[in-house]
Amino acid sequence: MAQLERTHLAIVRAVDQHGSLTAAAEQLHLTQSALSHAIRKLEDQLGVAIWTREGRRLRPTQAGAYLLAVANRLLPQLTQAEERLRQFAQGERGTLRIGIECHPCYQWLLKVVSPYLAAWPDVDVDVRQEFQFGGIGALFAHEIDLLVTPDPLYTGGLRFEPVFDYEQVLAVGAGHRLRGLPYVQPEHLAEETLITYPVALDRLDIYTRFLLPAGIRPKRHKPIETTDILLQMVAGGRGVAALPRWLVDEQAGKLDLGAVRLGAQGIAKQIFVGIREREADIDYLRAFVALARDHGDGVGSSVSG
Incomplete structure (x- = not known):
């Protein structure tokens, strides 16, 4: 053999x-x-x-x-090991490869990357949103070094730390019939076009935690890849979308958008940063997690607020 x-x-x-x-x-x-x-x-x-x-x-x-x-x-x-050894030999730290499973979090991530690059001039940053095995698999396979996700998988070898809380809300445009309501019920969306990111339904909270438990589906489901286009579609009255409250509030000054609570209790979410457990003590990884948590303060919106 x-x-x-x-x-x-x-x-x-x-x-x-x-x-x-x-x-x-x-x-x-x-x-x-x-x-x-x-x-x-x-x-x-x-x-x-x-x-x-x-x-x-x-x-x-x-x-x-x-x-x-x-x-x-x-x-x-093997590729990563060779690159790390080359970096050690040349006194470099190399590249921090960040995977992101939260489409709207890309805007937030940019605010973290800028001060991080300033604080760590010998570390480059690469952001990846598509993985061959999914985010968790990419972390295990060393395709990325750090994963930003709302859906952690607590398993051996990985560590996930929460960086901020937020509320998932329904984003609606100007003059929409649901705008101004204290909250919406699943049946309110039965006649709506629901715009989402191109993600499997079992990974969309608007389905798993709101619509499907009530046996409701929207009249139409339209996937949109880009956050800016998605927001433009909602603002233009082409549909509604479930998004983080912080993103809707941030964009409300540029676009005529409103945020409506999903259900009387709302939908609470968290963003986590995941790393490989054996690399948890690497200084530039720890620094990014700490900076992400600092920039998460004030981003999230309490569901009870």
Whole structure:
């Protein structure tokens, strides 16, 4: 049985990402014939087929899917380890890679990043909003170093710290029939166009904590990727959206927006920052968490207020 090498994992990942030998070979800086030879040799050494051909594409077998999962988990860790060692050798701290699962929190994050960069001139910041495995998976796989999320997963190896509380409210435009109500009930949205970020319904609080328990669905559901466009749509009377109160209040001075409580008790939420537990003592990570908490003060709005 052959010993797995990093090149084997890189081949498996490249073939999966591109689906064709030509594109995979180009990424790996190999000729197509050299890659074909490496694939045959790997399968011969392992004694099991890794791919099956479907037309011009290669699909992983069961063994190949397992090896691909290993490659997706280990390769980012190896890359990060090499980069960290290079940074240590050159006296650098490197890049803080921040993942964000809270679309509207991007605006808040910008306010944290600016003073952080000023305080830590030897640390760069990279913000990522799309992950191959989701935010938690990206944190485990070392694709990111820190995750901003409203939905922490308390599991071994990760630490989540709350940075601010906020209230989820219904944002409505000028002259909307619901504007001015003390609060809305789920049935109020049965005839509305609900605008949300392009997120699965089971991760949208407006559905899981408000509409679905009451057996209600909006007349229309419209996903919008960008916060600025979403707010413009709401302000223009094209629909309503569930957003943090702090964001609606902040934008009310630029756009004619109103915030209406969701239910008599409102919907309380928290934003958390997650890091890998074994890296909790790294100074520039601790500094970012502390700065995020400082900038969270005054952002959140109490549900009881």
